[in-house]
Amino acid sequence: MTQMLEGIRVLEFATNVAGPFAGKLLADYGAEVLKVEPLTGDPSRQTGPFPDDIPHPEKSGLFLHLNTNKQSMTLNLEAEEGRVIARRLIGHADVVIDDFRPGLLDDYEMHYEAMSAGHPDLIMASITPFGQSGPWRDYAGSEITLQAMGGPLHGNGAPNREPAKLGGNTAHYHAGLATSLAILLARFRVEAGGAGDWIDQSVYEAQAGFRDRRTISLTAAAYSGLSNTRQPPGGRAAMGVRPAIDGYVNIFAGGTKHFDGFLDEIGRPDLKEHPDFGKQVHEYSAEYQQEIEGSYLAWLFATPKLEAIARTQRHGILGGAIMSTEDLVNDPHYRGRGVWETIDHPIAGPLEYPGRQLILSDSPKAPARPAPPLGAHTVDVLTQLGYDRAALPRLRAQGVI
């Protein structure tokens, strides 16, 4: 079976989340991705989580997850010979991904103009916090600061306290995904006879273009001159997160066209006769809201979260339960669909990973290969480049590989 991205050769000079996620997506669906790591390895090898919390560079959950199906070599780009090797590797690549600070590609003499001379198909994608231009180009950014500046963070959380960031590394995953999309688009153009390009992906800008919350509310700001703000919990009747007997649910019923079914379900069909029934949720009187909420919370107090969801879904009501990762991994829905994939790593051993995102009728995803041990392919890559095996001890001694 042909994989969608077979035959695309990718070099990844990127660390942590964004660049490696861009590369992982390409690798998982068939591209050949060579990860070029500093001699100490991608810092995500040190991040964890680790089995039993014992740090080990080949057992970091973050690294193992983000680097499936890749090869690894080590290369010191601070050494002149390291840069010579890097430039030769780029000469054989279709795609290069980096997350160097702006200007470093120039310092390394690896900038797009030079690398694409005589190699017009080349696609390079550079991921930076703020982009390759503009007054903040050289500023540093991290997950929380880029969400705060570019993304919808201001509107998340409770109004009486500080805004809350989105979970984990969401902004960097999103930016990596955006980079991977741009790479595929450029490659599609190259294979149709067009040219490659240098892709400039700013995490900040990806956050500003983060649909839904940010692009909708930036448009609303242009229309109304107002910003959306953090909303008080429980502010709207039968809308939003509420406690159930064994956790929380998030159900959108109040003011919707399925609200009658909801009232039946919570045992208050009489509230359909109220004059506020059929109004928009923010127009309900305080008294109507109290009637609804009292009965709703009492119903939830006797109803497990997933049962509450199942019973409201029957009426076409939007909703979901607030689950933990433990709930998720054990949930029969995803397990039955084969979402998890067990991958056997030579050092970390067999573990369950998030597997395919896509079910493809003509090009199913192949079983994954584990993330590479640090430098596992250094020798193979260099001998393919024409280095004599006898030269390798010298490169090693000189701190090049």
Place this chain on the structure above:
Amino acid sequence: MTSDARPERDAAHRLPLEGIRVADITVVWAGPHVTQLLGEWGADIVRVEPVTTIQPYSRGAERISTEAQYRYMGSTGVTMGIPPDFDPGKDPWNRSPAFNSHARNKRSMACDIRLPEGREAFFRLIEQCDVIVENNVPETIERAKITYEILREVNPRLIMLRMPAYGLSGPYKNYRGFGTHVEGMIGHHLIRTYDDGTPDETGDAYTADAIAGVMGAWAVTAALRHRARTGHGQQIEMPLAESFLPVIGEYIMDYTMNRRATGQQGNRHPARAPHGIYPTTGADQWIAIDVASDEEFGALCGVLGAHALATDERFRTAGGRVEQRTALDAALGEVTRGFDKEELFHALQAVGVVAGPVHNDVEATRSPQLEARGFFEELTMEGVGTHRYPGIFTKWANTPNWIRTPPVKLGEHNQEIYVDLLGYSQEEYDALCARGLVGTTYTPEVLRGRD
């Protein structure tokens, strides 16, 4: 970027999806984001929208509010449905920020697929499309009899992206959910809950739509590449929930490695402190600060003039700061409270401390960095007005790109699509319009049925 300033694109640097046509039957938010991205990079997006019924949560047409009601919503900070100048106008379905924020570079044809006349037009469109994107509940597509098995008989080279919330199989198959509900079901909501709070405080974020939108466009582009090499179209099944799982991959791995469910994290980082959102001068003004080393902590205290913090024995090491972070956050917040967030941002960046002001929507539209990069673009919708819209979030050095057409109005391209593209005669087209099946406004019956 104004039209007279637009640089040339040569043939080698044309937009990559020029010549690709996409049938867009998406609703709400995530699906339209897929076609937004495909359209931005050159595809011809044909939005198929009924005027004989209102698609909920899409054009904001099912509920028409008055100016007073929109002003009330604005006063409570719920802005996402507010039309320009709070004025719903005669055609509120062309004035929704939720819709107009994605609807650039799209064409719209009025067509109700569930009616025989609509099905005929839709199938003619499918014959001329490379891709169809949908994000309905699976039973809706099955009931409409427009599954991939049926559509590929019409066009064997078709690529069909289906993006239900949870999948085309399994117990949750027909569960209805927005991005925010999916985030709850897969664990993201709990992770972003304040570490010292409860899940009802964190509200709705709609992150899953942002991820699924880009991933959907990724999947379509990959499938187009596969088709160019093999000649084969295919169905892509991409549930919102499953497209989001990699984004919390490290937390899933913590469970599969250690059988440890990730707790509520809020703004905290497992290994770094200070790491959070701190108050600055003014109401609801904040700065994000993220310190990764002792040097950065020293530099932070230096800029803040916080000698007591810098010399506090509890905060001397990274381990101590993480362990004592509640005390540290409280002490730091007392100091940052006296600073302007923008001035502090630049002062901290100057000494290598990672910091950034929390920008609300209006502030974000005034960012000098986004301005310098030309992110926002001014677009004019006739009768709706001229406004600045968020632009294209990736820059290509040699392929200048901009929004080609403003947000599409309901049925704006009926004539050119029915007659020029689908081959209807003018008489046939006029008859469809006369019967109310095609138009640029919802039918009187539909409009009367609104709340």
